[in-house]
Amino acid sequence: EAGVAQSPRYKIIEKRQSVAFWCNPISGHATLYWYQQILGQGPKLLIQFQNNGVVDDSQLPKDRFSAERLKGVDSTLKIQPAKLEDSAVYLCASSLVGNQPQHFGDGTRLSIL
Amino acid sequence: DQQVKQNSPSLSVQEGRISILNCDYTNSMFDYFLWYKKYPAEGPTFLISISSIKDKNEDGRFTVFLNKSAKHLSLHIVPSQPGDSAVYFCAASGGGGSNYKLTFGKGTLLTVNP
Numbered sequence: 001e002a003g004v005a006q007s008p009r010y011k012i013i014e015k016r017q018s019v020a021f022w023c024n025p026i027s028g029h030a031t032l033y034w035y036q037q038i039l040g041q042g043p044k045l046l047i048q049f050q051n052n053g054v055v056d057d058s059q060l061p062k063d064r065f066s067a068e069r070l071k072g073v074d075s076t077l078k079i080q081p082a083k084l085e086d087s088a089v090y091l092c093a094s095s096l097v098g099n100q101p102q103h104f105g106d107g108t109r110l111s112i113l
Numbered sequence: 114d115q116q117v118k119q120n121s122p123s124l125s126v127q128e129g130r131i132s133i134l135n136c137d138y139t140n141s142m143f144d145y146f147l148w149y150k151k152y153p154a155e156g157p158t159f160l161i162s163i164s165s166i167k168d169k170n171e172d173g174r175f176t177v178f179l180n181k182s183a184k185h186l187s188l189h190i191v192p193s194q195p196g197d198s199a200v201y202f203c204a205a206s207g208g209g210g211s212n213y214k215l216t217f218g219k220g221t222l223l224t225v226n227p
Contacts, residue, residue, distance in 0.1 A: 004156070031213065042117070042202050042217025043157070056214055091156055095213070101147060102215060104156030 001026060004105035006092050012111045018080035021108045025073070025094030031055075032069055033102060034077050035091040043091055049075065079110075087112045116140045117205050119218035126225050132190040134221050136203030139184065144207035147215065148177060148188045151200045161188070165207075193225045 005024040013019050025032050030051050035043035046065065048055040051072040060067070064083070069075040079086055089109050093102040118137045126132045134148075144165040149157035163170040163177045163186070170177050176189045190197055200222050204215040 033214070040219065042204070042219050043215070044217070045214040048214055093156075101159040101162055102213075103159060104149075106154070106156045 004092055004094055004103055006090075006105035006108055008108055009106065010109050010111075012113065013082055014113050015084055016081040018078065019082055019110065020076055020078045021090050021092075021110075023075045023077070023092030023105060025075070025092070026096075026103055029094035029096050029103075030072070031095045031097065031102075032075050033093040033095075034067055034075070035093065035104075037089045037091055037107070039088070046077070082110075082112050084112050086110060114139075115218075116143075117203055117216050117218040119201075119203055119221050121221050122219070123222040123224070126193050126223065128195055128225055128227050129192045132188075132193045132197065132223055132225065134188040134190075134201050134203075134223065136186050136188075136218055137184060138186075138205050140205070140207070140216070141184070142207045143205040143216075145205065145213075146177070146179060146186050147204045147206075148175075149202045149204060149217075150197075151202060151220070157202055160201075190223075193223075195225050195227050198223060198225050 032049045034046045037043040046060045047057040047067045049069040052069045067077045089107040091107040093104045095102045147162040148160040151157045161175045179186045200220040202220045203218040
């Protein structure tokens with residue numbers, strides 16, 4: 001079974017620029033999550049999708065972050081404009097249904113100069 | 114306010130001995146707990162989980178214990194192997210509804226010495 005795919009693996013941008021990350025979950029997984037992991041911390045949930053609907057985006061900084069899940073499969077996370085504090089690893093995870101273990105991709109490491 | 118706490122940033126153990134990683138939580142609504150292992154430059158990998166209706170779950174060398182009254186769980190690895198060297202994250206979810214977001218601790222770096 002193919003795992004969660006994320007791209008790009010690394011991205012370096014200057015502050016105030018925009019950036020987008022892509023995630024392809026495990027086939028058949030209805031629930032998709034985006035997490036932000038700052039160095040030295042555990043992952044923090046940004047947004048959760050159930051199929052193509054948003055379940056929880058309470059911790060998503062909506063003034064600069066946006067996310068969508070097209071047709072309930074792939075998802076993109078965008079930051080515009082980026083700030084220095086957005087430097088982190090952005091992890092995508094998926095689960096089959098509800099309260100099942102989440103499976104993570106390898107993440108995108110974002111560096112803001 | 115950190116709802117999931119891993120108070121030991123690091124742990125060093127000899128190969129073949131037991132590794133015990135600890136985790137405390139404060140939110141009494143949590144009812145599902147997981148341990149993830151993370152190697153550098155990779156995403157977290159699911160290891161083992163436990164529901165709040167149980168107090169122990171075992172999978173090979175890995176056992177998770179849950180003490181609900183103390184709001185404490187631990188991961189035991191026996192015997193420890195050098196390949197177990199990684200960062201271990203404790204995570205919890207709960208509160209009902211369709212929100213299954215995980216709240217993570219900061220992680221514990223386990224080093225298993227040959």
